[in-house]
Structures are given as structure tokens and as C-alpha cells.
Amino acid sequence: MNIIKRLFRIGKAEAHSAVNSLEDPIKMTEQGIREMKDQLDQSIQALAQVKALSIRRKNEQESLINQSNDYQNKAMLLVQKGVKEEMPIEEADRLAKEALKKKEQSMMDAQIADKERQKLETDVDKMQNNINALKSTISKWEGELKTLRARVQVSKATQDINKKMTQIDSDSTISMLEKMKDKVLQQEALADAYSHIADASKSIDQEINAAVDTSDAHAEMELQKLKEQFNAN
Template sequence: MNIFKRLLNIGKAEIHSAIEGFEDPIKLTEQGIRDMKEQLAKSVEALAQLKALSIRKKNESETEDQTAKDYYNKAIILVQKAEKGEVEVTEADRLAKEALKKQASSQENALSLKKEHEKLQEECEKMQGNINQLKSSISKWENELKTLKARVQVSEATKDINKKMTQIDTGSTVHMLEKLKDRVMQQEAMAEAYLDIAHAGKSVDEEIDAIVKNGDTEAEDALQKLKESIKKG
């Protein structure tokens, strides 16, 4: 079948080249599977008709067999009646011969119908085998389609990531980071410089008062401890 050859060629193609190609492999595969399912439905319908014909031939063959047996029994009855004197011998013989002729004709028809039935049965078995193979092929290609879709998604995602990576200016990014680092270091140095300026800006009186006030605090603490020890004593 042409569809199998077409799908086989798609399966052998590289994913990237298939995507970039003129025909979309996913759409082609989906169409191929739809075609196979349509063919499967037609084959099943044809098989049903063939089986119906085979059954009909079998039934007709069995009917002819029974008819042959009936004619044979009728011939026997005619001969028996002639022997009993119930029917003239000449008339009985004539009718018995006709019955035997009809018996032979029915047997011949039964044999022909049986052969037709056997031939149709063989064709049914072959068609059933083809249907089973077609079902297997459909299942196989449906699984292949799932894999193909997954691979396409991965390849597309990878392509997008790689494309974005190529658009990133690494040198520019590093340069910006270096500028940011210099700016932070400059701000830290400026803060330290302002602190030094603040300390350097104190007057002599401010320095003296800071030390004196610190001494007063120490004296106040000592006096408080003395008072507490007297109370305890």
C-alpha cells in the first residue's frame, strides 16, 4: 500500500529536517492513520458480507444434502409399496428412478455448494488475517505518532532555548555586572568618607565634654553603689 511506503519514509526522516520540510510529518501520519482506519472499516464490512455468503452456501449445501436423503427415502418407499402390491411395479419403478435422479442432482448441488463454502471460508480467513495486520499497523503508527509529537515538542523547546541563548550578549552582561560592582564599592567608600568627616568635624570643647560626661557617669555609678552598701550594712 502506498500509505505504508509514505509513512515509512517519514519515519526514516530526521525530525529537524522533517519539521523544516515542505510537508508536516505529524499531519501526514495522522492522515495516513485516518486512511488506514477507513480501509479497516471497509475491510470489516467486506469480511462480514463474505462470511454471510459463506454461511449461506453452507446452509444451502446442508439443505441439498437433506433433500438428497429425502429423495432416496422416497425411492425406497416406492419400491416397498410395489412389493406389497400397493402400487404397480412399473409405475413404482418409474417414480423411484425419478427420485434417484433428483437425489443424485441434489447430491451434486450439495457437493458444489460445499466446495464454494470451503473456498469462501478460506477467503474469509485470509481477509481476517489482513484485517488483523491492518489493526496492528494502526496501533503501531498511533504509538509512533505519540512519540513523534513528543520529539517535536522537545526539539521545538530546545530550538527556542538555544535561539534565546544566542540572542543573549554575554559580554554586555558581564560589563554591566562590573559597572554595578564598581558603583557599590564607590558608595561604600563614600559612606566611610562621610563618617570620617563627621568625626573630624568635632570641636575641642565637644571632645572635652564627651570625656567629662563619661567621667560623671562613672562617678554617679560609684556613688550609687556606695549608698546601697551602707543600707545593707
Template sequence: MNIFKRLLTIGKAEIHSVIDSFEDPINLTEQGIREMKEELAKSVEALARLKALDIRKKNEAEAENQTANDYYNKAVVIVQKAEKGEVETTEADRLAKEALKKQTIAQENAQHLQKEHEKLFAECEKMQGNINHLKSSIAKWENELKTLKARVQVSEATKDINQKMTQMDTGSTVSMLEKLKERVVQQEALAEAYSDISASGKTIDEEIDAIVKNNDTEAEKALNRLKETLKKG
């Protein structure tokens, strides 16, 4: 994990500041995570082999203990048969001694295998701790990678906006807006002028009819008021 060791050997430095110092932090982090996962797979495989050996030693130790117990029981049976006269005493003593010797050898083997089992078990526990730490580190860096990608997206968007803002000519923009405002005012004035022209463009007959119509209406109203008055009288 050469690349990721560059990150892990920095010490207590902040992760973000460390990552920012590289040319391509995302690719470096992704590659580092891949290497850590490869290392994790190798460690799990090694742990499985070590545990298999540990289990084997444990089973062998238990088997040797059982063998030692069997030889002891056989020695007891031989002595009991000699006491009952079923076996000649000298022969019984010889066989019982041989059984006790084999018991001692089996016990020694069992003790040796038990020590190997205990040593292997301790190594398995240590390796399991390293694997757990490696898993935790992978999860940590994967979260950091997500954060890093989000930061890159935000920074790129911000940079793009700021770049566009710096490229804008503020003076020309204001000038353009002023010209647009002046044009709108001019258009509004022109529209009002056309409205005045349209209103004043009536013919003589139209003007006469308008006045006559207005007078007829007034006369009609006066006639109606007169009729009302007569009715009341």
C-alpha cells in the same frame, strides 16, 4: 492511501528518519492514519458481506445434504412398501429411482455449495488477517505520531533556547556584571563612610557626658568592692 503508501513503501528504513525527510511530518502522518482508518472501515464492511455470503453457502450446503438424505429415506420407504405388497412393484421402482435421482442432484448441489463455502471461508480468513495487520499498523503509527509530536516539542524548545543563547552578547553581559559589581563595592564603601561620619558627629557635651558616665560607673564599682571588704573585716 496514497500519502501513507509513501511511508510504507520505503522498506526497512527507520521510521523517524523517514518522517524527518518530509516538510510537515505530523500532518502527513495524521492524514495517513486517517486514510488507514477509512481503509479499515471499508475492509470490515467488505468482510461482513463476505462472511454473510459464506454463512449462506454453508447453510444452503447443509440444506441440500438434508434434502439428499430425505430423498434416500423416501426411496427406502417406497421399496419397503413394495416388498410388503402395499405398492405395485413397477410403480415403486419408478418412484424409488426418481427419488434416488433427486438424492444425487441434491448431493451434487451440496458438494458444490460446500466447495463455495470453503473458498469463501478461506477468503474471510485471509481478509481477517489483513484487517488485523491494518489495525496493528494503525496502532503502531499512532504511537509513532505521539513520539513525533513529543520530539517536535523538545526540538522547538531546544531551538528557541539555543537561538536566544546565540543572540546574547557574551562580552557585553560580562561587562555589565563587572560594572554592577563595581557599583555594589562603591555603595558598600559609601555606607561605611556615612557610618564613620555618624559616629564622629557627637557634640562636646555628648562626649563629656559619656566620659563622666563611664567614670561614675567605675567609681560605683570601686565603692561596692570597698564595702564588701569592710564587711569581711
């Protein structure tokens, strides 16, 4: 009995075919793990039942051995009663023989129970090994699932980035950048033009005042007046 080979659907041909058909690998892995856990529960229940049978056969074996010893003791008592003439010797012998027969039958039944117990215990060991292997497999695939989720996220992110990159038209992007550059140059030239126009719009008085600054001459005249007043005093 190989439970593990019957469990994981991903290991089956149809699962491989489904993966090749681009079915969601995470969902399939989760489904496989759920199936293994269901089988684990069933296996544990079966193991408990087999263990119960093994314990029962062991108890029956011990009971039969005790029963055989009891018949042995009864046969001895019957023989003693016949020897001591506490009962007719023929009757004592007859009952002693019957007790010995039952003793032998009990011993035979105890041997059968022991063989069945041994077989059940062997089955228990095999089932326990399978359960341990199944637990280990579940633990492994739960770890694989975490890694798989991370790899799928990275794969999707990379796919999205690559897809967006392929959708970018490099020629149109360069063309757009060139147009923006031309627009900036045009705006700078327009600013210079407005500056020149502002300079050309100055009035003639502004040009004259800029060429001849009369402030110094006026100050000189005022200074002469002050000197004349001082000399007059």
C-alpha cells in the same frame, strides 16, 4: 490483497515529501492512524459479510444433502410400490427415475456449495489475518505517537533554549556586569566619604570633651566635700 500496504499514507512517497517539507509529523501520524482505523472498520464489515456468505453456503450444502437423501428414500418407496403392485410398475419406475435424477442434481449442487464454502472460509481466514495485522499496526503506531509527542515537546523545548542562548550577547552581558560592579564600588566609596565628612563636622566642644573628660574631676570634688562634712561632725 495486502490491505496494510494500501493504508498508511506516511509510507507513501508524497508523505515522505511532506515530512521533508517540515509538515507537522504528529498531525500526519494522527491522520495515518485515523485512516487505518477507517480501513479496519471497513475490513471488519467485509469480513462479517464473507462470513455470512460462508455460513449461508454451508447451510445450503446441508439442505441439499438432506434433499438428496430424501429423493433417495422416495425412489426406494416408489420401487417398493411397483414391486408390491400398489401402483403400475411402469409408473413407479418412471417416478423413481425422476427422483433419482433429482437426487443426483441435489448432490451436485451440494458439492458446488461445499466448494464455494471452502473458498469463502479460506477468504475469511486471510481477511482475519489481515485484520489482526492491521490491529497490531494501529496499536504499534499509537504507541509511536505517544513517543513522538514526547520527543517533539523535548525538541521544541531544547530548540527554544538554544535559540535564547544564541540571542544572548555575551560581550554586552559582561559589560553590564562590570558596570554594576563599578557602581557598587562607587556607592561604597561614597559611603566612606560621607563618614569622613561626618567626623570632620564635629564642633570644637565635642573635640575638647572628647579629649578631656571632666566627669572624673567633678566626682572627685564631690567626694572631698563629703569627707569634709564627715570630719566636721
